[in-house]
Amino acid sequence: MPQAIRYTLLSLRDLLVSAGPFALLSVALLVLAYWWLDPNPPKRVTLATGPAQSAYEEFGKRYAKALAGNGIEVRLLPSEGSSDNLRLLREGKADLGFVQGGSGDVQADDENTLESLGSLFLEPVWLFYREDAARKATGSDAGLASLTQLQGLRLNVGTPGSGVPSLMAKLLEVNRIDAKNITLSQLEQTPATVAFLGGELDAIVFASAPEALMVQMLLQTPGVRLMDFPQSEAYSRRFAFLTPVVLPRGVVDLAADVPPQNVRLVASTTTLLARDGTHPALLQLFSQAAINLHGGAGWFNRAHEFPKAGQGEFPLSPEADRALRNGPPLLQRYLPFWLANLVERMWLVLGIIIAVLLPLSRIVPPLYQFRIRSRVFRWYAQLRDIEHRLEAGTGDPQDLLRELNNLESRAGHINVPLSYADELYALRNNIHLVRKKLLRA
Numbered sequence: 001m002p003q004a005i006r007y008t009l010l011s012l013r014d015l016l017v018s019a020g021p022f023a024l025l026s027v028a029l030l031v032l033a034y035w036w037l038d039p040n041p042p043k044r045v046t047l048a049t050g051p052a053q054s055a056y057e058e059f060g061k062r063y064a065k066a067l068a069g070n071g072i073e074v075r076l077l078p079s080e081g082s083s084d085n086l087r088l089l090r091e092g093k094a095d096l097g098f099v100q101g102g103s104g105d106v107q108a109d110d111e112n113t114l115e116s117l118g119s120l121f122l123e124p125v126w127l128f129y130r131e132d133a134a135r136k137a138t139g140s141d142a143g144l145a146s147l148t149q150l151q152g153l154r155l156n157v158g159t160p161g162s163g164v165p166s167l168m169a170k171l172l173e174v175n176r177i178d179a180k181n182i183t184l185s186q187l188e189q190t191p192a193t194v195a196f197l198g199g200e201l202d203a204i205v206f207a208s209a210p211e212a213l214m215v216q217m218l219l220q221t222p223g224v225r226l227m228d229f230p231q232s233e234a235y236s237r238r239f240a241f242l243t244p245v246v247l248p249r250g251v252v253d254l255a256a257d258v259p260p261q262n263v264r265l266v267a268s269t270t271t272l273l274a275r276d277g278t279h280p281a282l283l284q285l286f287s288q289a290a291i292n293l294h295g296g297a298g299w300f301n302r303a304h305e306f307p308k309a310g311q312g313e314f315p316l317s318p319e320a321d322r323a324l325r326n327g328p329p330l331l332q333r334y335l336p337f338w339l340a341n342l343v344e345r346m347w348l349v350l351g352i353i354i355a356v357l358l359p360l361s362r363i364v365p366p367l368y369q370f371r372i373r374s375r376v377f378r379w380y381a382q383l384r385d386i387e388h389r390l391e392a393g394t395g396d397p398q399d400l401l402r403e404l405n406n407l408e409s410r411a412g413h414i415n416v417p418l419s420y421a422d423e424l425y426a427l428r429n430n431i432h433l434v435r436k437k438l439l440r441a
Contacts, residue, residue, distance in 0.1 A: 041279035044073045048085040048097030051162070051189050052078065055123075055209035056085075056098045059293065066289040070337040072282065080161025080188075082207075086273070087161075089114060095278045096286060100163050100207060101268040101313065102170075102241035110314065117272040117287050117320040118307035122300045124245055124267040125167070126206040127227040128218045129153070133202035134225070144203075144227045147171060151181040153202040156192040164207045167268070174238055189214055197221070207268060210299045219252045219259070232264045241313070242266045245300045267300065272307075273314060280319050285337070287323035375414050376423045380430075382407055387434050401438050407431060 047063060050056030057078070064074035077094050079085050085097035090113070100123055127144075134144050137153055144150070158164035165186060172179055187195065189206070193214055196204045208215055218224050229235065232244035247263040272290060274283055290307045297303040309316050309324055322329075329344055386404055389395035408431045416424050 041072065041281040041285075043071060044075060045096065045278070045282050046075045046077050046094045048077045048079050048088045048094035050079055050081050050085070050098065051159075053190065053213045054081070055212040055215075056081070058211055058213075059098065059120075059209075062293050063286065063289055066292065067285055070285060072285060080159045082161075082163035082270075083166065084161030089273055089275050092275065094275070095282070096272060096274045098270055099273045100167075100270050102163075102167060102239065113276045114273050114314050115276065115317040115320075116314040117274060117283060117290060117317055118309055118324055119269045119271050120290055120294045120307050121209050121270055121298065122243060122245060122267040123207045123209055123270050124247070124265040124300065125171075125229075126208065126215055126218075126265075127203060128196070128205075128224050129203040129227060130196070130199070131223050131225055137202075143225055145230055147175045148177060150203060151177060154183040154185070154200070155203045155205065156185045156187050156196065156201050157205055158192070158207075159186055159188055162189075162207070164205060167207060168205060170239065171235070174235075193218070197224075203227075209270070216252075220256075226259065226263055229264045229266050232266045235266045241268050243269065247299060251299050271314065274317060283317050283319040284323055284329075287317075287320040288328055291323065291327070372416055372420045373423055375416060376411075376420075376427050379407060379411055379414075379427060383427075383431060383434060387437070390434075390437060397438055401435070404431060404435055404438065408435075 045067075047060055049060035057076070060074070060076045064076060067074050077088065077097075079088060079097075082098065082100035085094065086099050088094040089097050089099075090107075090110075096117075098120075129144055131141075131143070133153060134149075135141060138144070138149060157168045160166075169179070172182075185192070185201065192201065192204050195201045204218075206212065206215060210216070219226065226247070229244075236242045236244045243266070245265050245267045247259060247265055249259060249262050250257050252258040272286065274286070287307075294306045295304050298306075307324065309321065332344075382403075386395075386400050386407070390397070390400055408428070411424070411427055411431065414424055414427075
């Protein structure tokens with residue numbers, strides 16, 4: 001091996017050994033910071049959706065597809081609906097879930113255990129009825145225009161976990177309708193629709209986004225009409241979680257003019273709730289996906305109206321608030337998600353670590369210098385001992401000369417970087433001076 005390369009490698013080795021403690025401390029601090037901040041989210045998250053063929057199920061599939069692009073697997077957990085999703089979140093069986101406003105009573109500790117990612121879309125109360133049943137109940141072709149006209153009819157209000165039974169109970173109560181005067185059933189959505197179309201039910205009610213397949217189908221089914229709510233504004237004043245909306249004429253099918261006139265409805269707002277402890281990066285991803293999935297125009301909203309913070313029943317997540325205000329973080333626009341997220345969540349700690357380590361790094365050059373020079377200086381103790389015994393006359397000159405020759409031989413095998421060669425030659429010169437004294441003795 002050429003001498004120049006040998007001396008270079010020797011210098012690098014000494015530098016690495018001298019900087020070793022500093023490097024180990026740096027790595028230990030980085031590992032500790034990584035463990036404390038936990039910047040990277042888990043690769044799997046559970047989202048509580050809803051019944052089969054519901055809008056919740058459809059949106060769940062869209063969220064799963066959106067997050068799959070960032071390497072996150074979204075496990076869809078079917079449920080009976082909004083109230084059931086709230087229960088799953090409280091019990092820790094789901095990380096996130098769709099929850100409809102007013103679908104359940106807010107508990108005392110919900111503000112500390114649940115947080116909102118914003119209002120996503122409106123879920124109107126779709127009350128479909130058979131024209132023949134309404135004609136028999138009212139004696140006219142005018143159709144139903146009030147909940148009081150449901151008395152004596154067979155009405156399905158959905159399963160308890162959907163939240164619709166609770167909502168309908170409040171609406172019936174405010175209209176002073178005795179539930180005993182209505183034949184109520186709580187069938188699941190698909191069996192209820194089959195029974196409704198088969199004439200076994202007179203009316204059926206959903207609280208769902210217009211994307212739901214059942215809603216789309218019933219709006220275009222002959223002999224089935226959608227109930228108009230002329231008092232929709234009054235309902236919204238009585239219940240804070242309800243909003244008056246209008247289904248515009250022809251919005252379902254312009255060519256067929258469905259519906260044939262504007263239909264006034266009441267709607268609740270659906271929120272995406274997250275359980276306390278869900279990783280902040282996941283909340284950020286879901287919030288960004290919500291902007292893309294719910295930001296378009298719909299039957300009941302204009303473009304970019306949703307998602308929005310609003311005044312919900314649950315506190316808004318800080319991650320969702322930042323996403324709704326500013327959109328994707330700057331780094332995520334140019335870097336892969338995992339790298340951008342790592343930098344965003346570690347940069348402050350990295351700055352603190354650098355501020356701590358920068359002063360400590362100043363000890364590396366003196367430590368390196370001491371390590372190199374100590375290879376030479378440690379022989380001076382033996383050289384001084386030989387000289388001291390010579391001057392004191394306590395040693396045989398021949399023995400001292402042999403020790404000195406042995407010392408010179410060992411010094412000849414000392415390897416130091418070229419920048420410290422003067423120290424090595426100084427040692428050899430001093431050995432030569434002591435030899436002269438021995439030869440004169």
